[in-house]
Amino acid sequence: MAAPVHLVRAAIRAERAYRVPTTVEAAAKLDQNESPFDLPRAMKDAAMAFLDVEWNRYPDDQPVRLVAALEAAWGLPEGSVLVGRGSNDLVQTLGLCFLERGTPVVLPAPMFALYGSVARMHAADVVGVPPEADLSHDPDRVLAAAVEARAPVTVVTTPNNPTGAIFTHEGLRRLAAGVPGLLVVDEAYFEFLDGPSGLDLLREFDNVIVLRTFSKAMGLAGLRLGVLVARPELVAEIAKARLPFLVDRLSEAVGMAVLANQDLVAERVAVLSRERDALLAHLATLDGVETGPAAANFFLLRTPLDAPALLAALAAEGVLVRNVTGYPELAARDGRPGWVRVSVGAPEENAAFRRALDVALAGVPETT
Numbered sequence: 001m002a003a004p005v006h007l008v009r010a011a012i013r014a015e016r017a018y019r020v021p022t023t024v025e026a027a028a029k030l031d032q033n034e035s036p037f038d039l040p041r042a043m044k045d046a047a048m049a050f051l052d053v054e055w056n057r058y059p060d061d062q063p064v065r066l067v068a069a070l071e072a073a074w075g076l077p078e079g080s081v082l083v084g085r086g087s088n089d090l091v092q093t094l095g096l097c098f099l100e101r102g103t104p105v106v107l108p109a110p111m112f113a114l115y116g117s118v119a120r121m122h123a124a125d126v127v128g129v130p131p132e133a134d135l136s137h138d139p140d141r142v143l144a145a146a147v148e149a150r151a152p153v154t155v156v157t158t159p160n161n162p163t164g165a166i167f168t169h170e171g172l173r174r175l176a177a178g179v180p181g182l183l184v185v186d187e188a189y190f191e192f193l194d195g196p197s198g199l200d201l202l203r204e205f206d207n208v209i210v211l212r213t214f215s216k217a218m219g220l221a222g223l224r225l226g227v228l229v230a231r232p233e234l235v236a237e238i239a240k241a242r243l244p245f246l247v248d249r250l251s252e253a254v255g256m257a258v259l260a261n262q263d264l265v266a267e268r269v270a271v272l273s274r275e276r277d278a279l280l281a282h283l284a285t286l287d288g289v290e291t292g293p294a295a296a297n298f299f300l301l302r303t304p305l306d307a308p309a310l311l312a313a314l315a316a317e318g319v320l321v322r323n324v325t326g327y328p329e330l331a332a333r334d335g336r337p338g339w340v341r342v343s344v345g346a347p348e349e350n351a352a353f354r355r356a357l358d359v360a361l362a363g364v365p366e367t368t
Helices: 041-051 064-073 086-098 113-121 139-149 169-178 198-204 232-241 249-259 262-283 307-316 347-362
Strands: 081-084 104-108 125-129 153-157 182-186 208-213 226-229 298-302 340-343
Touching: 041 249, 064 081, 064 249, 081 086, 081 232, 086 113, 086 182, 086 208, 086 226, 086 232, 104 113, 104 139, 113 125, 125 139, 139 153, 139 169, 153 169, 169 182, 169 198, 182 198, 198 208, 198 226, 226 232, 249 262, 262 298, 262 347, 307 340, 307 347
Parallel strands: 104 125, 104 153, 153 182, 182 208
Antiparallel strands: 081 226, 208 226, 298 340
16 A cells, blocks of 8 residues: 555655765765864863763753853844754744745755755745856845845855855845845854854844854764854744754753864864865866865865766765756856865865876866
């Protein structure tokens, strides 16, 4: 007897499940924009001490200590922060709160694919905004799309995954001042930028929501901690859509430990930024190799090889990168191969990537 899958909502059945390979046995794992640096042993041991409690008792319904620590660290009023199981969880919460059938939501493309998936699963109308020739987005075009659609929600990511492009702070201010609804600013990689952030917008505009994560520069992708910041009265309403007990004691304890050791995070960001710049300088010397914007810990790469062939050649040398040609804007076109995305790893991983790329390109016939 067949399972009654027809009872699942059509908008869900139309989507593909979001699946990401989690292979870790590679000489260079440069496919998921993770930090290549684990936490020091002493920090791990200190966090584990928080687990010496009764495991048969629930944690707090919300991680109140981590919330309070974040509000203090970022100079925010009480009630400004929600913590979720990664920012992906909070994206789903935003969909539950603000999207329903026919709701226009502006999503510049390409953008982290989960935003579009969540919007479609809530039967919202996705309003795309194509990129400029350099893969950046013009804030005025995004604003025009939001105004024309009368969109209750406009989402921007800066630096943007997968392109690495950014919105200037002035561009974000124009969006916050002009969109007809909410402006969601995803700052998953904000640690790699200097200058004002989305939190500065939040202090000026009441329609801004900022998303951040502990998964990237803070190196906690395996523990799942995401942060939503907004005006307290808006957070109070969004919190009604949150399930209790989503963040466990270990994640909260480790999050607090990392938050208290921002010098370590800054040190590692500086290492990754130097490694990124060195990689880009090396790639600029290679014939037929092109890179995209690179404001965070990753960059787009295009070579004479098509994306699947390049991935296979690098994987044969133990190096994993991400094929992003599933985004139409990054697919092969006009006789040019599509893009792959390369995360910046530890120095030894980046050296392995350079060697593997040399091997891959050695098989490309010379053009005359």
